[in-house]
Amino acid sequence: MVSIDLTAQRCPLALVNAKMALKPLAIGDSLQITLLDSGSRRDVPAYFQNQGHELTILKDDEQSLSLIVTKKTQS
Numbered sequence: 001m002v003s004i005d006l007t008a009q010r011c012p013l014a015l016v017n018a019k020m021a022l023k024p025l026a027i028g029d030s031l032q033i034t035l036l037d038s039g040s041r042r043d044v045p046a047y048f049q050n051q052g053h054e055l056t057i058l059k060d061d062e063q064s065l066s067l068i069v070t071k072k073t074q075s
Contacts, residue, residue, distance in 0.1 A: 003032040007064060011039035018044050022053075022071055030070045032058070041065040 004021050006014040014035060022031050035041050041060075045067060049055055054070040 001030045001032055001068070003034075005034045006040065006044075007034055007036035009040070010037040011043050014040035015044050015047060018069075019047070022048070022069060025071050027071050027074065030068050032066065032068050035065045035067075036063075 002021060002025065004017065006017060009017060014037060018031070018033055021033075025031060033044065035044055045055055045057075045065075048069045052073045054072055056068040056070070058066040058068060060066075
């Protein structure tokens with residue numbers, strides 16, 4: 001599993017970097033993402049869910065959001 005810490009980035013940069021990190025992975029592979037910015041915490045999971053990928057929330061509190069995106073499509 002690949003992990004990326006995007007806590008220092010705000011949307012849309014966090015979303016762009018998350019998309020770039022998932023793109024080279026094979027279907028079935030997972031990417032762990034950690035986010036801090038409120039816009040990123042909303043937009044990144046919504047984007048991947050809308051693209052048909054599987055999401056698992058590991059942590060969601062006032063400090064950060066950590067989630068795993070399992071790639072399900074080639075998008």
